[in-house]
Amino acid sequence: MNRQEMREKLQKKLTDRRFEHSLGVEYVSGCLAMVHGVNVExxxxxxxxxxxxxxxxxxEKIERCTKNNLPISECEYNNPELLHAKLGAFYAREKYDVKDPDILSAIACHTTGKPAMNMLEKILFVADYIEPNRKPLKEIEEIRKEAFADIDKCIVHILKNTLSYLDTTTDDTDPMSIDTYNYYVAHQAVADKLKEVDI
Known part of the structure; x- marks a missing residue:
């Protein structure tokens, strides 16, 4: 299935707003791939x-994950919206004929991120947050600049804002988001130390 065929099929499955968001993420992912040396397609x-x-x-998310033997954590069961990432990876493979494990992995972790992401995973995680159709978010212009200049710093910034928001809206934050944040904070601290040594 080529990407135009995917688009046509996807449009029938999403709301207009969600489809517009998906096209925005597609565009930004391609742009970031060109900058960060990842396969654009x-x-x-x-x-x-x-x-x-x-x-x-x-x-439906819970039912379809259960039916297809996709694991559901306690946090995901309490917040089924989180399941769309792993279920999306499954659908990409089964319904859109995507076989590339890098693409499927990026889709599966795009909501919470994960420690030690590869560059494609980082790109999708960031593109989902910064695409131009998003409603204005805190510090979004600065975050967009970081996405192209220092993507790891950008990930820390996104997760810091996300966790701050979740702290005021829910008592059940996905542990993977916290693990990802802690990993990249530590990673960024090491990178900053190395920059000091270079100077």
């Missing part, structure tokens, strides 16, 4: 399909 495909399971109801 992979990035475009991951960006396009990242939310392919987003518009299912919470009950």
């Amino acid at each position: 992979k990035a475009l495909t991951a960006g396009l399909l990242h939310d392919c399971a987003k518009c299912l109801s919470p009950e």
